[in-house]
Amino acid sequence: MKIGNKRLSVVGDRVLVKQESLEERTEVGLYLPQTVVEKEEVQGGRVVLIGPGIPLPQPQDVDDEPWRNVPSEPRYLPLQAEVGDYALFLKKAAVEIKFEGEKYLIVPHNSILVLIQEGPDVLEDLEDPEDLEDI
Numbered sequence: 001m002k003i004g005n006k007r008l009s010v011v012g013d014r015v016l017v018k019q020e021s022l023e024e025r026t027e028v029g030l031y032l033p034q035t036v037v038e039k040e041e042v043q044g045g046r047v048v049l050i051g052p053g054i055p056l057p058q059p060q061d062v063d064d065e066p067w068r069n070v071p072s073e074p075r076y077l078p079l080q081a082e083v084g085d086y087a088l089f090l091k092k093a094a095v096e097i098k099f100e101g102e103k104y105l106i107v108p109h110n111s112i113l114v115l116i117q118e119g120p121d122v123l124e125d126l127e128d129p130e131d132l133e134d135i
Contacts, residue, residue, distance in 0.1 A: 001049045008049065008099055013109040015081050016049035017089070018102070042113065043091040045105060047083055052076045054109075079109050086116040 001008045001016070010016050020043075053076030081087060093111035097104050 006100065010049050010051040010106070012051045013054045013079060014051045015047055015079065015087065015107045015109055015112065017045035017087055017094070017105045017107050018048050019043060019045045019096075019105050041091060042088055043094065043105070044086065044088045047081050047085045047087055047115075048104070050079050050081055050083060051109075053078045081109060081112060081115055082117065084118070087112050088114040 008016070052074075056075040056077055058072055058075070087107070089105075089107045090111045090113065094105040094107045097106060
């Protein structure tokens with residue numbers, strides 16, 4: 001994410017989330033139990049930036065010929081979260097930061113409980129119920 005001449009990058013398997021205000025109902029329509037809202041165990045927000053993913057070992061790291069120097073690019077296992085998704089996550093695992101006057105939360109990917117992803121509705125494109133067999 002770039003603002004002015006500053007650039008913010010998320011590292012590894014972390015996700016940058018724009019926090020929403022605490023309410024019983026999230027902006028996407030999920031109702032949270034009052035006990036959860038009071039204790040702030042679960043927080044919701046919109047994903048604005050994701051890291052590259054979980055780093056994977058390089059093939060030469062497990063090679064039988066460690067003296068061979070083979071240049072390679074880092075490899076990552078991609079994250080399930082995508083920019084624009086709505087995420088419910090464990091608040092205690094999040095770290096709050098302030099960047100250019102805005103508050104954000106850095107959340108480890110494994111602390112995300114639910115992702116709500118918006119996309120094309122597959123059922124809208126169906127003209128015949130028999131098309132469901134193709135899905």
